[in-house]
Amino acid sequence: MVMTTHDEKMRTVRFRVDDTAHISVDGEKCKSCAVRACVTVCPAGLFVPLDDGSVLFNYEQCFECGACYFVCTQEGAIRWTYPRGGFGVTFRES
Amino acid sequence: MHIAVCLSRLPDPNTVEVDPLTGAVDASRMLYILNPADAAALERALQLRAPEDRVTALTVGPAEADSILRDALAVGADDVLRVWEEGRTSTRPAVTALLLATALRTTELPDMLLCGTRSLATGSGKVPALIAEYLDWPVVTDIVDFTLQGSMVRFLRRLAKGARSEGEVMLPAVLAVEAGAAALRYAGLPDLMKAKRAAIPVQDLSELGLSPVDLNFPAPTAQATMPPYRRPREIFVPEASLPPHERVLQVMSAGIAQKSGRIVSGSPEQAADQIIAFLADRGFVDRAG
Amino acid sequence: MAPHVLVIAEVEQDRLMPATLECLAEARDMVSGRDGTVQVVLPGFGVTALAETLAEHGADRVTVVEHAALERFSADGWLQALEPVLRDVRPALILAPDSGYGRAWLPRLSARWRMPLVTNCSRAKVIEDGYPEAYRFSHDGRLHERLIWARGVRVGFMMAPDVRGVPAPKRGRQAVIEMVRPMLDPATFRDRTLRTLPPDPRTVDLVDAERIVSGGLGVGSADGMNLLRTLAETLGATLGGTRVAADRGWLPSDRFIGTTGKIVAPKLYIAFGVSGAGQHLAGIGGSQVVIAVNTDGTAPMLKMADLGVVGDLHAIVPILLKKLEALAQGSAAPAALADAVPERELAVAGR
């Protein structure tokens, strides 16, 4: 059986991280969000809910799929764009 | 002033995957990058260039290595040159250094040669000194910062454990910089497109006046690769009798070790005392009295 | 054949670099049971006193190469001074620390002598009776390579520091000490070192830092980070932080720790307001002692700490600072940074 932890999955993917974030999350706006859909759907598990109700986001291992952008219910909480050309995720076999 | 920069195209270490049992590397899964320290060297060269100056980027490698020379052209290198002998599959530091030094000699000796202090491939870190030897130039390695002062270069070099040293070197010289010395600029669109269409000049051994015999250096008789110390991780198999959800939970928690430290809480005063007691216990601060 | 192994010593600020002692331990292993000798070449000025330490760490013979021009490093100077000495000694094998100094002159010597030189070695030895063998790291530590040469080939090994560790010295061990005073003209040195700057915790690269105080999102503001900076200075530590803290501009971008930032391995790592995203934890795996302070008792960072404190850093740090100050006045300054690397088990695959 090929069971793998999320960590092991992420280690198979190659990222070339840009200096600046292509996605930013306004944690203040997340405080009034009850759904936290981004936490659920992000295939890379990059959204971490915090005790104070905000959400922590790390763009480094982003798949650039856009799922967080589409599920977010808080107007303006997620500022989303693609990373600069040549940066971000690179798939080798998928 | 004419500044030459040596670049190398090498596998991104993040894509170098080693079979934990055989130590074999799957070359088909590797992606190639410009060596980060070389990128820093290129950026420093571009920053140093006055309007009347010239920056030449060189590399030793097969046709695929044209890509890094195009990248160099796109960010502003004036000339590029690739050195290669058809049929060769790889080079060793001594060969790379000899080819680069000879290419510089036969075309035009620059006033300064910049390169990365180490490659992320074999990471030998020998090439800068070897080129210096073949050119009979001085060399400085592990440079984190430098400034040009007339016919001298004042440099800051990284030593072990965070120490640094200041020094100076006479030009012409080989300066080997660290990856952190500068971040390479991002090319503009017209330059990128122009670089993509540029013809890349190539020189082979005969053009350099070398014969294959010149490239024979003593080599190891046996060479093998293996993964680093880490023992291969056993693949975890969940119990088949469990319901799917629990099987997943089992898998998700497998192998994630946590420290068996202690977690304390209390007033800030108590917390501070706890931290100090802990630091003193481990010898990080002297206990009072 | 009794191997004659030569170690090139490095001195900084009148002290032997630990990497030199690591090389010496490796050389000792090479000759043990073979009746070979270990010779150390010690270039410098006024360094003779260090020969004793070298003897205690396993040198049979110490050749002090002394000249005022060798007080500070120069690649040209080292080549001029040491090439004749090494030619006279004709060692079977040469060991040196893999340092910026060594990499500036030893490759030049290896080219002159057509001598194989292996850098970044994790281990060097001689198999059977005379086949030099080296293990080295490549591809940023992803790969480990094993190289073997024909019997009797003279090879130079440059040993990666901090891999082997320094074993305890044998007190009272003696060595033959000889002096060489080369004729040198410093005017011919095209490169020279003017002065050495000791490690400054405030500017040291995080990778090299022995103690790190780091801040995450919980620090809340640039002011919060300044509070930690004061604490770091008090503890003789370097300030670092998470990607999020750097993104918010509380830290310079070369000061963040994690998968894509710096991978650190300090002796002490204190995290304030760091929740412990996987990308950050992956960057601190090599830390020896970890303290974490966080308001969230469930934060992953607390679970991987040796001491986890549930509490507000903004309340705790000022008190901590006061108490540390009081301690410092009561006794001496914070304990000095120990410079010896503890000896670690070396588990080379395939051994």
Added chain:
Amino acid sequence: MAVNGGSEHFDVIVVGAGPAGSAAALIAARAGLSVALIERGEYPGAKNVSGAVFYGSAILNKLIPGWWEQAPVERHVCRRDLVLMSPTTSVSLDFRSSAAGYSEPPYNGFTILRPKFDRWFAAQAEAAGAFLLTSAVVDDVIKEDGQVVGVQVRRDMGELRGDVVIACDGANSWLARKAGLQRELHTHELSLGVKEVIGLDEATIRERFQLTGDEGVALEYVGAVTDSVHGGAFLYTNRDSLSLGILGQLSSLVEHKKRPYDLLEAFKAHPAVAPLVRGGTLREYSAHLIPEAGWNMVPTLYGDGILVAGDAAGFCLATGIYIEGINYAIQSGLAAGTAAVEACRRQDFTRYSLMKYMELLYQRNVLTDLRAYRHAPAFVNGERLQNVYPELAARISESLFRVAGDRKQKLLPLYWQTLQQVGTKPRHVLKDLYHVARAYLW
């Protein structure tokens, strides 16, 4: 090529070097136009993920005869399985054919790995004369008097001008939205696919999936594979690896609070799947959005100076029977490329001229198919098809094949009884039958 205010001018600018973009660039370049093909990844395919089976070998064969002999294909698909799953049981429909068109050139479909395939396909466009520019992300279109006259690349002096812009920038099409052709998409219209490529040696793959030579199989799963989340799963055989993944409707993932990678692990642990992947090693994990609502999410496909193709246009057929996208991407790319060529010939780049694209899309059966199956996506993602019927099929099969000495029930009473067990009323079934018929039969 005229130089215009420091920026270059192309006849056609194609954004996105996936199958749609490369097809459009190829056809336009072959017609002698100057074409820029812009890709934000390091290489074409670097950001792309699909299952992937490419059905539509015949389409490509007309463009590049014998393409499979030079392209990096994995295996030709001669066997397809549709598997209904309950947590413990699976019922499958196994189709296998050695008929012409399946196991002989030009074949029906191939499993492919997108980073390799897309790279090859873009190189064909390049060889035909297109200018391939990688590492360049397009942020916006440039408009003059309502007419799209180029694109803005995120680099210094990043203005690039062209007569026709073809947006092939994927499911999350920034360009179609910026150009005002696509509305914001809803979470029930998009599925998230997460996937693993699992390395397995060729001999084991052949033996385990009963294949010879380069034969391959495509298995598609519905039911308990995604827990209660609406979606499905797939497993395809490559040369020396398996591509395996799950698709989950975004809205449904949120509703049930399921993390996609947990579902993927549960899928691999299912008793019907575990033996197929045993002994493999993870080679790569990936994820991507899939436009699944078909006809209902198709944007305005043309505007003044702009066309939309591929996933950006929602050209994906996810009907349960068919899970196809790459073929429609190529067809739409060819249609868009051809429409651009004709517009250039007329030197008329208004929407009226580019409307020709619609006609070509119908000719190439892209819109025809999508329209015919317009009711299918809603049905496929319906609650009962997702969670009730696979369970029903599994339970009936379990009762049917179990021999415990009890009296054997006839089929209708068995069906009736099981229906009650899973809590579904006969009238629901009748209603669903009507939906099936409407979605698939006429």
